[in-house]
Amino acid sequence: MKIGKLACLTAGLISVASLTPSARADDIKLAVQPELNWETTPEGVAFASLKGNRFDESYMAMVRLPAGLISPVHTKSAGMYGLIVSGEMVHLSENEIGGSEVVLKAGDYYEIPAHLPHLSKCVSEVECVTFLYQDGPFDFVPVGEGRK
Structure with a gap:
């Protein structure tokens, strides 16, 4: 694991934006789980923004995936850095599909380079929750649609 990326992720966790707009810039910022505002996609993936607008800039969010969800092979234009909060996840590059799988559990870190x-x-049998930092705006390009 690259120490610089982990330090960036840790710094991001410390600076998470408050859900209370009246908080001063020098206050401790807290995001209490029951107050998170989850937005669910048609595929059932839910995002709760912590800092930044995921469609316009780099951002931090809590992400929930339904148990058993498997995404299609896709790319993202920005790098992704995540920490598993609950559930069990697998991330595979296109070249690793069909090979051995490393199951990530609570406390495990993952990093997916841009355009991979x-x-x-x-x-897992329960939903998966991750803390996610993406170093640019969110996109999801299924493989085949983004290639020429």
């Missing part, structure tokens, strides 16, 4: 074709799966 990959798939993600929630392999």
Whole structure:
């Protein structure tokens, strides 16, 4: 694991934006789980923004995936850095599909480089929750649609 990326992720966790707009810039910022505002995609993946607008800039969010969800092989234009909070996940590059799988559990870290074709799966019997930092705006380009 690259120490610089982990330090960036840790610094991001410390600076998470408050859900209370009246907080001063020098206050401790807290995001209490029951107050998170989850937005669910048609595929059932839910995002709770912590800092930044995921469609316009780099951002931090809590992400929930339904148990058993397997994404299609896709790419993202930005790098992704995540920490598993609950559940069990597998992330595979396109070249690793069909090979051995490392199951990530609570406390495990993952890093997916920008433009790397990959798939993600929630392999647990319960939903998977991750803390996610993405170093640019969110996109999801299924493989084949983004290639020329």
